[in-house]
Amino acid sequence: MPPFDVPEGDPFDVPEGHPFGPHNLPYGVFAPAGSETRRVGVRLGDHVLDAGAAAQALGSPYASLLAHPTLNPLLAAGRTAWSDIRRALTAWLTVPSHRETITPHFHPLSSVTLNLPFEVADYVDFYASENHARNVGQIFRPDSPDPLTPNWKHLPIGYHGRSGTVVVSGTDVVRPSGQRKAPTDSAPLFGPSTRLDIEAEVGFVVGAPSDMGSPVALSSFRDHVFGLCLLNDWSARDIQAWEYVPLGPFLGKSFATSVSAWITPLDALDEARVPPPPRTHDLLPYLDDSTEDPCGYDLRITVTINGHTVSEPPFSTMYWTAAQQLAHMTVNGASLRTGDLYGSGTVSGPSPTQRGSLLELTWNGRDPLDLPNGKRTFLEDGDEATLTAWAPGPNGTRVGLGEVTGRVLPPT
Amino acid sequence: MPPFDVPEGDPFDVPEGHPFGPHNLPYGVFAPAGSETRRVGVRLGDHVLDAGAAAQALGSPYASLLAHPTLNPLLAAGRTAWSDIRRALTAWLTVPSHRETITPHFHPLSSVTLNLPFEVADYVDFYASENHARNVGQIFRPDSPDPLTPNWKHLPIGYHGRSGTVVVSGTDVVRPSGQRKAPTDSAPLFGPSTRLDIEAEVGFVVGAPSDMGSPVALSSFRDHVFGLCLLNDWSARDIQAWEYVPLGPFLGKSFATSVSAWITPLDALDEARVPPPPRTHDLLPYLDDSTEDPCGYDLRITVTINGHTVSEPPFSTMYWTAAQQLAHMTVNGASLRTGDLYGSGTVSGPSPTQRGSLLELTWNGRDPLDLPNGKRTFLEDGDEATLTAWAPGPNGTRVGLGEVTGRVLPPT
Structure with a gap:
């Protein structure tokens, strides 16, 4: 398990009607507190899920697309992969049996540094x-x-x-x-x-x-x-x-x-x-x-x-x-x-x-x-x-x- | 020694007044005949020197800047490195004692594929x-x-x-x-x-x-x-x-x-x-x-x-x-x-x-x-x-x- 801070509060405890509930799931690139290593993150409520680490912990085939310091590999993967990964993320975040595995991979939003999420081409x-x-x-x-x-x-x-x-x-x-x-x-x-x-x-x-x-x-x-x-x-x-x-x-x-x-x-x-x-x-x-x-x-x-x-x-x-x-x-x-x-x-x-x-x-x-x-x-x-x-x-x-x-x- | 074609003619035999003589030495990126591997090349007459391979063969400290599929690492190195490397290249191409070492790293210009020499930013x-x-x-x-x-x-x-x-x-x-x-x-x-x-x-x-x-x-x-x-x-x-x-x-x-x-x-x-x-x-x-x-x-x-x-x-x-x-x-x-x-x-x-x-x-x-x-x-x-x-x-x-x-x- 990576040496992350223990999240403040339960990341799954997202209030009803929160604009960053499980219906949203935007992507970004963050560095955990005290680190300069950039990772793909998915926002849930006021927490950020280290998507690559969670995917790896769950044995997901998408881990290789998500374990990067930028969104570009995910972006390049195309529509079918985007939809498949979104469905997988939704399952990880809503099916109770995954909770224990992915909980360590959340970070409080307030603790992380948010970076430019992708390398801009034109x-x-x-x-x-x-x-x-x-x-x-x-x-x-x-x-x-x-x-x-x-x-x-x-x-x-x-x-x-x-x-x-x-x-x-x-x-x-x-x-x-x-x-x-x-x-x-x-x-x-x-x-x-x-x-x-x-x-x-x-x-x-x-x-x-x-x-x-x-x-x-x-x-x-x-x-x-x-x-x-x-x-x-x-x-x-x-x-x-x-x-x-x-x-x-x-x-x-x-x-x-x-x-x-x-x-x-x-x-x-x-x-x-x-x-x-x-x-x-x-x-x-x-x-x-x-x-x-x-x-x-x-x-x-x-x-x-x-x-x-x-x-x-x-x-x-x-x-x-x-x-x-x-x-x-x-x-x-x-x-x-x-x-x-x-x-x-x-x-x-x-x-x-x-x-x-x-x-x-x-x-x-x-x-x-x-x-x-x-x-x-x-x-x-x-x-x-x-x-x-x-x-x-x-x-x-x-x-x-x-x-x-x-x-x-x-x-x- | 890499499996290159034997160059046609002596690459050092550049006619007097050739516009690509040793006073010029432009850089490009080429793939040798039959290969898709891109390498930094320097043009001399009607030959291309595989600059990274030559640098490595000569034990040059610049080998790491030149052994890439694009000029970008060399470009990023800055003016002092550019001038130093140009002086080194001039020596390699004009001092007779280097000839035997670098001759195998020439390719006839007509045999190579020339690629976009650098990744264009803006x-x-x-x-x-x-x-x-x-x-x-x-x-x-x-x-x-x-x-x-x-x-x-x-x-x-x-x-x-x-x-x-x-x-x-x-x-x-x-x-x-x-x-x-x-x-x-x-x-x-x-x-x-x-x-x-x-x-x-x-x-x-x-x-x-x-x-x-x-x-x-x-x-x-x-x-x-x-x-x-x-x-x-x-x-x-x-x-x-x-x-x-x-x-x-x-x-x-x-x-x-x-x-x-x-x-x-x-x-x-x-x-x-x-x-x-x-x-x-x-x-x-x-x-x-x-x-x-x-x-x-x-x-x-x-x-x-x-x-x-x-x-x-x-x-x-x-x-x-x-x-x-x-x-x-x-x-x-x-x-x-x-x-x-x-x-x-x-x-x-x-x-x-x-x-x-x-x-x-x-x-x-x-x-x-x-x-x-x-x-x-x-x-x-x-x-x-x-x-x-x-x-x-x-x-x-x-x-x-x-x-x-x-x-x-x-x-x-």
Whole structure:
């Protein structure tokens, strides 16, 4: 038996209605107290099960997939293995005869260090909320007759981001410096960003890879995507505004992207599947999901700044689904790799209290937020931004999606 | 002694003036004839030295860095190790007493398979040729008073690309399909790209990583960048034109990016260093290279289509240097990882015969090229596009940069 701390409390004693009950079972990577060894963990209530050690103790054939310092081998194993392992985990956690064997492999959540759960291959960010795109269009192009660009309703707009700066929830983010130039400035200035923002997003994690030259159809979404996480696409609006024409965002985004420590399997979210909003334009066949199973997700996000709720963006309002994004991303023959991550784009609902960025919430700084600890247009040093979320689960339960949080450190 | 084929000819018998003489010594990853085992190779003339096996046979302390299926461990080792190993290799290849020991570890170049030489971490593409940017601006924004966007002379514009579809020279490229919409079309169409293009670029390979929050100064360029390769940034102009506003190129580029099999160390290119063109605008301090050692490179590129030369782009005309690109890419605190790759952007000189893309060479299809096997506006199925290059070396020699080539396959 490994030299683990004895868990505090009974890990099986999960209160009824706990958002991390046995109906959820998200995956992460943790290091036990006093150790730097990373292990695949499964969350149950307020405990973490060392999945590889439990599998080994039970003689499970899945032990070899779970005994790694990252989720990547599990991600690569594909849909059948994912479902089989989830069924096995459910049995281990609910069949009384396994209790004695696996109890030593639980750790109190409060005692462990949570790490980046997978090695990110390519990172892509989309722009799939119509409300967000309209808000941004109105803010940045007030004279344009249509706040949406002409392509917006025909394809899910996306771009590649920096995978090397994807960090796990809890990682501090140093305020980035860069060039900015207001229309009234005669030349660009250099200095710390004065318009540091968040973007509340959901990230989708690719497990099974695909070959170059082989597009992934809408109907194959669940064969390739393992699960989802919460994602904060930190954005320096002043840097972004000066650099992004004509090749898109670069340094305004690449300093950091934070993801939650827990990856929720799609298998835990069946009850949360909803149809996307009605389409206002005919879609080309590779994006036409009118005859597909619904692939929107009813995820209720809460955005807090220093613990104060500033917004509640509803993911169900997203115009483009994750299946459409995957089909679009590969329709040119681009391959998928295990560990590819794609963000939904900022989630903003139709109401002013449902906007997923400070840019929109303060209308580019015009209408400051009145928080208990002072007014805010954009983030100040020391501010902590946090996303949490839940989704409807079976029998009236909630499926917790954990959180992604980060504090702004002053520029170095 | 490993079961290698006996080399054809004497590998040490490299003709005077050979562009891959002992003054060059680029690195690659190869598999010997009949084997799938990848090894680090160093090119000498028309042979490849199995560097790990040779190092081991000689009892070199560098054997452990070289005995891998990828260059990444060598890349991660840093500048001092790179220079030490290059000195050691030069000694092995020029001191007669080593000949007998290392001769068995040569393979004829024609007998080996060349692989992608390193695992690509993040891939970034810049836009650093003023001639290219002006040509593209005139083609796409003919009514604009200035073909350059207002930021162009103030920062090296760049964006992230897809690292998962970076392939080695010789890999076929399937013509991508996607959405396109001409101004006269009422709705977007879907189908194979009709404007498939090349972009002649130079790729820079990051070896030593950097920490998040720590920008890399201009003067540290050589501490982080190991060497360079040739890079063809395949581009579907019709897909790109419809998708790229407002978030930049995505599917128009992500189907494939080809790199040469040989990475030329910066140490082999000291005689090719030249000052960049005169700057027309004051630069912010982090980009101001007026007091730095010159960091332009005099690389002479040749572009051929089906063996016929269509252009000779001079890399010495690039406005932004690779050192400036590195400083810019990290000035916001973005970290570097071993294996990061960044492309220079299309290399186009001032003359019409020096343009690095068919977009410019045919002026967006208006002026077809008259090739021996027919006229060309953009690439046709079966066309083979190839970049080769050389740089001035010591004592009047040339340093060969190898080639990057690829053939267009019909859409699937």
